[in-house]
Amino acid sequence: MTKLLLIGAGKAHLSVLPLLQKKKFKDVEIAMIAEEKNTADVSTLCEKANVTFIEDKIISFDPLQKMLLSFSGEIYRFDVISFDIEMKVSLFKQALVPVDGQGLMVVEDTLQNTAFPFLFGAGNCVTIARQPNFAVGSEVQGEVLCKNIQSYLSGRPLKPLGSQNKKPSFIGEWIRRLYKK
Numbered sequence: 001m002t003k004l005l006l007i008g009a010g011k012a013h014l015s016v017l018p019l020l021q022k023k024k025f026k027d028v029e030i031a032m033i034a035e036e037k038n039t040a041d042v043s044t045l046c047e048k049a050n051v052t053f054i055e056d057k058i059i060s061f062d063p064l065q066k067m068l069l070s071f072s073g074e075i076y077r078f079d080v081i082s083f084d085i086e087m088k089v090s091l092f093k094q095a096l097v098p099v100d101g102q103g104l105m106v107v108e109d110t111l112q113n114t115a116f117p118f119l120f121g122a123g124n125c126v127t128i129a130r131q132p133n134f135a136v137g138s139e140v141q142g143e144v145l146c147k148n149i150q151s152y153l154s155g156r157p158l159k160p161l162g163s164q165n166k167k168p169s170f171i172g173e174w175i176r177r178l179y180k181k
Helices: 011-023 042-048 138-154 170-180
Strands: 002-007 028-034 052-055 058-062 067-070 075-077 080-083 105-107 119-121 126-128
Touching: 002 138, 011 028, 011 042, 011 138, 028 042, 042 052, 080 138, 105 119, 119 138
Parallel strands: 002 028, 002 080, 028 052, 080 119, 105 126
Antiparallel strands: 058 067, 067 075
């Protein structure tokens, strides 16, 4: 069975949980490890999505061995991992994962790290390669993250952040029609 770890209960990971409830990954054991439960009831969201919630703090990360060490002394092994955490010290820099000048993990617009393809990230702990000022909402990141992890696990190509089939907003549609005339 494949083991997927979601590290951190950031907004992007929280938006992944309802999607996991609908999608049901086959032969994948999913766990979320976070320091504490934040304002949303994370354990309830995890339970509904069939995700194990573990309250712990990750202090070391080894992508070559595919393992994490926690403050409680637990060692967590994984096959695929995603980060959405606030960091004071860069776990990524210590693990020799490509980072930017601020210690944020560098990911492609698919939210996947190219040096370690099983490594994904979203939220405030990542920067998108060649697009450091690219801003997109947590829900959109969560949606793309969920789809791309599922695609990665099934060997399908990943989709970039800008590829969602979104309908234009009312104002956007109105402006498009105005300039069309």
